[in-house]
Amino acid sequence: MKINFIDRIKAGLDWRYKKLQESIKLMHAKLWRASLKETKFIGITGSVGKTTTKDLAVSVLKKCGKTKGNALSLNYLIDIAKAITELPRNVRFVVLEIATSGPGTIDDRVQLCRPDIAAMIVIGRDHIKKFGSMEAIAEEKAKLISALPETGTAVLNRDDPLIRNVAAKTKAQKLWFGRSEDADLRLLEATSNYPETLVLKLSYEGRYYTCKTGVYGTHLAVPVLAAIGIGLAAGLSIEDAIVGVANARPTTGRMQIVTDIEDVTFLRDDYKAPHWTLQTVLDFMANAKAERKVAIIGTLSDYSLSASKLYPKVARKLREVADLVVFVGPHALRALKARNGEDDIGLQGFTQIRDAHRFLEKELRQGDLVILKGSNRADHLVRLILARQQHVGCWIANCGKNRFCDRCEFIEGNGVVDTQVCLPAETDIDLSTTASSPYLIVGLGNPGTAYDDTPHNMGAAVLDRLAQSLGNDKEWVDVPEGKILQANIEKSDVILFKPGAMINHCGSMVDALRRRMSIHPQKIIVAHDDIDLPLSEVRLKYSGSDSGHKGLRSIFSALGNDGFMTRVRVGVHTSNNMDHDSRAIVLKRFSEDDSSLVNAGLEKSSSLIRDALNARG
Known part of the structure; x- marks a missing residue:
């Protein structure tokens, strides 16, 4: 009992010390943010597409000055603070994705960012249980738009009815994008038939443009339009903004192409998998050109049906566009209800990812197009790619870490189990000195x-x-x-x-x-x-x-x-x-x-x- 009591005191002190350190970092970030008088801050929010939009916007804005964005998908308050404190004084544009994890959680992030330009992408069902309705989600995310000064610009998706209602919450200028006829930056056509990348036909101020991108999937037209809109709001010409988008490449884990040494092409969309976004996978696979199409599905989120009904339903839809469908994770066997009989091998299910790897190691062949769709924190599906080209010793299911496995020190399986949340890649080792480094x-x-x-x-x-x-x-x-x-x-x-x-x-x-x-x-x-x-x-x-x-x-x-x-x-x-x-x-x-x-x-x-x-x- 004595040891336990001491441990509890130590844990309490550690927690208080951590909170103190975070408070100091936040104070430092606020002071540094206030000192960057010549820097334009851009905030991006929405239910999906924030990271891709952020990375595309960084590529666009680099055309006219030094530009930084927050790393990966690190968009919590302390992540934003860290990104701000690391900014050089000569940075011209800073692009930050602003997320919310529950009612009121966006407030401090918005106050820290204090955007000059803000974009709202799409409102979906993420965190629907916490908010109760999509309208409530839109209200929370609209706080970023409300924070704009009158001299600022709101870049808004005209096709989303919940976002249209946001316009009244700001006196800032508005730049609308979308397919709607009254959009300022109007999408006329979007095509992405793999292996071709996404190509958009646009109209802006009475002229027509073709925008060739380096990303895949017609659903990424929204992040592309938002990034171009941000560029226009920042003063770029549409021609320069289109060039910036063309130079950008897919964000890691978001419709990212990876080809292994056996010429199997993987399309990684494995960061998160809300059920309401699955249609984008179906559309992409239907239009893709490949010798064989394979879909690997991990853990889905944000759905209303029971898992026993959802997974077979998803399996049937996927089989309409893929030659082989493989489910991985705790609900994988539920999907097998969609089999047509005992000899139906076109649908497979594995509760353990290592078993899925053993099957795919023998099954996949040259010319295959394989899409990975799952929730990284729960599945870590990227191991199915890594294990084809290096030793993977860690096959832990649902380890709780939200970093990709190729950036994890435990990928080789050294027997150490860390229950803490993964740190950003930049904090893995002490880089304060280079003297002893080879x-x-x-x-x-x-x-x-x-x-x-x-x-x-x-x-x-x-x-x-x-x-x-x-x-x-x-x-x-x-x-x-x-x-x-x-x-x-x-x-x-x-x-x-x-x-x-x-x-x-x-x-x-x-x-x-x-x-x-x-x-x-x-x-x-x-x-x-x-x-x-x-x-x-x-x-x-x-x-x-x-x-x-x-x-x-x-x-x-x-x-x-x-x-x-x-x-x-x-x-x-x-x-x-x-x-x-x-x-x-x-x-x-x-x-x-x-x-x-x-x-x-x-x-x-x-x-x-x-x-x-x-x-x-």
């Missing part, structure tokens, strides 16, 4: 001998050349993220790393190894092919855009570093490939005539890396 030198390329001697594998070839120069006693070691070789170069501890994922999706592997080895993000050097440089030419670059290189884009996205990373650009352009498309160029083997230039480029790259390490001391 350098991580990443060589980009596709794994497998089939890609050897191709331009796309020049980054990995640079690392092989470095390894050869270190002597025969140094060997590559297989790790869950790929292959590594530890060494000392120019008096610096380094880890040479060849990711085990395809080059266009290597970012998660780089980030996972970086975290596991406690490597500071500023001590990463990436060697990669560059089609804009002639073969044998090499350049060192310390920051900048990805220039269309999808491997770099994947790394920048995973690390969230806006391109501030040292990279060695290895030229692969020759006179023989200048008339071909980029994919054909980078995947075609070098000719014998190119060998001397290839060797020259590898030697220059190795020397450049050594020079960079020597300069940093």
